[in-house]
Amino acid sequence: MHDLVAITALGGVEPRVDTIGGVTCTEVPGVALASVAARIGQETKATKALAKLIGVPAPGIGQHAGDPVTAFWAGPDQWMIEAPFDTHEDLADQVKPALGDAASVTEQTDGWTRFDLSGDQIPAVLELLCTLDLRKIETGSVGRCSIHHIGCFVLCRSPDEYSIYGPRSSAGSLHHAIISALRSAL
Amino acid sequence: MIINHPLLGPRDASEFTYLGDASLINRPDWQADNAAEAFYEYGYVRDNPAGKHQELWFHEAGDRSWLVVTRDTTTHEISKVELARDVARARGRSK
Secondary structure: OOOOOOOOOOOOOOOOEEEEOOEEEEEEOOEEEEEEEEOOOOHHHHHHHHHHHHOOOOOOOOEEEOOOOEEEEEEOOEEEEEEEOOOOOOHHHHHHHHHHHHEEEEEOHHHEEEEEEEOOOHHHHHHHHOOOOHHHOOOOEEEEEEEOOEEEEEEEEEOOEEEEEEEHHHHHHHHHHHHHHHHHHO | OEEEEOOOEEEEHHHOEEEEEHHHHOOOOOOOOOHHHHHHHHHHOOOOOOOEEEEEEEOOOOOOOEEEEEEEOOOOOEEEEEEHHHHHHHOOOOO
16 A cells, blocks of 8 residues: 655645735645536526535626535636535536536546635735736636636635636646735735 | 627737637538538638638637637727627537
8 A cells, every 4th residue: 555645736745825915825725626518508407407506506707606515607608616625525426416417527626726815915916917807806706817828717705815726737837926926016 | 909708898819819710610511522622612712801800719818718709900990709609509500
C-alpha cells in the first residue's frame, strides 16, 4: 500500500493563505466539482432537475445559487456544480442520476483550483485582474474571464467574499497574478 | 471594438477570437454525390464584401459561445449579434 501525502494545488501540505492590505487570499482545496451540459431539446427538463438537485431555481445567465450544493452558470445551458469535498467526493456520480438523460455530467474536481478573496476592497484587485464589468457584479453573480491569459470563473458570494476558479495546472501562475494584484492595488 | 453579446451584454473584442465567414455554419453533406465539389467551395470559395458581412466570433475569454456578428467591414459598425446555434437552428440545423 502506498503511503502518499496529499498536497494542495500549490504543492503545500496546508492551504496557502496570504493577507495583503486587508484582503486575504486563501487556497481552497476541499471542493468537489462536476459540469452539467443540457442535451439538445432537453434544456427545460435539465433546468428543472438541476433546481431539484440544488434546492433552489437553477441559476440564470451569470448567476450562482444553492447551498451546500451550488450551481453556477458556465455558458448557455451549461453549469458547474460545486460542493464540499468531504461530503460529496463522488459529486459527478451524485449529479448524474439527478439529471438522467437530460444532461451530460463530467467530473471536474481535480481540473480546477479555487482561491477565495475576503476583505472590503476586492473590486480594486479584480479591476487589475480581469475585464469583467465590476459595476454589474453583485452577490450571486458569476463571470468567466481571462486572468493573465488563464480562463477563470469569478464568483461573488458577497461584496466582501469572492471565489476565483482557475485551471489546477496553472494554480501557481494564477496565485502569482492574484498576489501581484493585491500588492499593486492595496 | 465592443461586441454586444446577446446573453452577457457589451464585451470588449479582445475577449473574442474571429473565425471567419458565417457561411462556415453550412457544412455540406459528406454523403452527397457532389460532396467533393461542395467541400471545395465550402473550404476555399468566399465572398469578400466591402460592407455588411456575417462572421463567426468565439467568446473565448468568456462563456465560450459562438456568435454570428453582422459587421460592416468598411466602418466596423456592428448591426446584429446572435448566438450561432440560434442561427444554425433557424437554418434547419437541429442536430
